[in-house]
Amino acid sequence: MADNTRLTTTAGAPVSSNQNSKTVGPRGPVLLEDYQLIEKLAHQNRERIPERVVHAKGWGAHGTLTVTEDVTKYSRAKVFKPGSKTEMLARFSTVAGEQGAADAERDVRGFALKFYTEEGNWDLVGNNTPVFFVGDPYKFPDFIHTQKRHPRTNLRSATAMWDFWSLCPESLHQVTILMSDRGIPTDPTRMNGYGSHTFSLWNDQGERFWVKFHFKTQQGHAHFVNEEAEKVIAKSRESYQEALYGMIEAGDFPKWTMFIQVMPEGEEVQFEEKTGWSAFDLTKVWPHGMYPLIKVGEMELNRNPENYFSEIEQSAFNPSNVVPGIGFSPDKMLQGRLFSYPDAHRYRIGTHYEALEVNKPKCPVAHYHRDGTMPFGLRTNPDAYYEPNSFGGPVEDPSVEEPPHRYAGQVGRYDFRGEADHYSQPRALFELFDKGQRERLCANIAGAMQGVPQFIVDRQLAHFDKVHADYGAGVRKAIAEQPRDDAEASLSTSHSAAAE
Ligand code: NDP
Ligand code: HEM
DSSP states (O other), rough: OOOGGSSSSSSSSSSSOOSOOOOSSTTTOOOOOOHHHHHHHHHHHHOOOOOOSSSSSSEEEEEEEOOOOOOTTTOGGGGSSSTTTEEEEEEEEESSSSSOOTTTTTSSSSEEEEEEETTEEEEEEESSSSSSSSSSGGGGGHHHHHSSBBBOSSSOHHHHHHHHHOOOOOGGGHHHHHHOOOBBBGGGGOOEEESSSSEEEOOOOOOOOEEEEEEEEOOOOOOOOOHHHHHHHHHOHHHHHHHHHHHHTTTTTOOEEEEEEEEEEHHHHHHHHSOOOTTTTTTTOOOOOSSSOOEEEEEEEEEESSHIIIIIITTOOOTTTOTOOOOOOOOOHHHHHHHHHHHHHHHHTTGGGGGGGTTTHHHHOOOOOOSSOTTTTTTOTOOOSSSSSSSOOOOOGGGGOOOOOOOOOOOOOOOTTHHHHOOOHHHHHHHHOOOOHHHHHHHHHHHHTTTOHHHHHHHHHHHHHHOOHHHHHHHHHHHHHOOOOHHHHHHHOOSSSGGG
């Protein structure tokens, strides 16, 4: 019998039976010495790892980034070499639902990419929206709590969501996108992806450019309205997995065109003077009219995972994974995420999560981190286990030092909410929508506000009014026209009256 067809224990010993446990006589009892039975049950008890605290439900595939244009004047990153092809992994997700949540729910979609470049992994952990709900990482856990289950009812609470959003007008832009047609893409291939944050690129001359990353779907946008999504969910909770997996199995490989917007370092000052927006504010976009999209290449997904758990569930994306030629920016949210993700992975997967096959760089890895759980494949020179050493251990390479960031300022806790303009960009978006899109936006908001106390609804309506008179009026009209869902209303009002 060939080795790989003979069943063995995890220690490699051949197994005589995988059907019948070892018993005293044919009726039992079972013996404690039946190590294989005990091992099998014990392993099953350890099959689950904690799900992601957010973005728990996901779908992913492997693919290729092909660079068709020359952007080397902005970045020395090897991944941007004209004509190059880089292996990559994509994981798409919803944000709020647990691992068993239905795919076709209204939610922002995660758009996480890992590029296995020859100078290390570059992860771009974005969303299908160019902006986000909050502008300070301090607020992220509070925001996420409003999206998850209420501690008493264990149900999601519309009251919590609108209470938070109406108290944080910086969320208006993202709320408008979420409630618009694009809030429920039909499947993960029919949506754009955005790096969202401002990152930076730096070139061989040490010049830095601020950058935003965009991936535009070549499949075309397609969305469900609420009623269509409800029908899909009634039939299948796994519609995205079915679509993505099915397309790739059929050889119908989904593609996105990659673009960047580029702002030379220093120009952020004029940008802010001219527009009133910070170039590093995650609740704002850079208008295309000011910073046109520059084509970089094409991303294609062309290989399904062989094992969902080890290639998608255990994948670990870090906004902190950049490579020489790509850097960060002062964006506060980005800075917060640089800490949060590796910390999440060490907890969710384990210390050496980056040694797992799916996370492992496809270039040599040489560091001095030692021991801990599962240090797979850490092939270290046994005498060079500290640094500096005289025994040929790996050494730093000053040639990849990035140009210095020019930061100066007074340390403090700055409130950007009060004086900031939270309304002009949602207005620009609202003005893009035709009559039907506006009506659906307002109806979706009215539906999502079912059961929310009037004082919270009024506070939110005042924000819609400031965006556009037709926005506030449209939501008021939709609220007045919608049939009242008393069951949902009573569940949404799960907060104590004291809050009022
Ligand atoms: P443009 O007219 O040049 O761009 C409009 C953008 O809006 C396009 O990228 C389009 O994406 C996108 N869009 C269309 N419908 C929706 C929707 N329902 N939800 C989200 N995005 C949508 O204008 P500006 O660059 O001046 O931006 C105007 C507004 O457009 C912004 O305030 C912002 O809300 C939105 N937007 C801007 C982006 C940017 O990076 N500048 C990116 C995405 C949205 P597509 O081409 O794929 O159809
Ligand atoms: C997942 C934190 C903002 C996109 C996660 C996870 C954490 C987290 C802890 C789970 C990671 C894991 O267990 O693997 C934060 C914090 C944020 C923030 C603290 C703000 C300060 C954002 C923003 C975006 C984003 C702005 C998009 C622009 C994602 C995506 C995933 C994710 C796509 C799933 C990645 C995957 O597929 O594995 N986030 N997040 N997050 N986040 Fe965030």
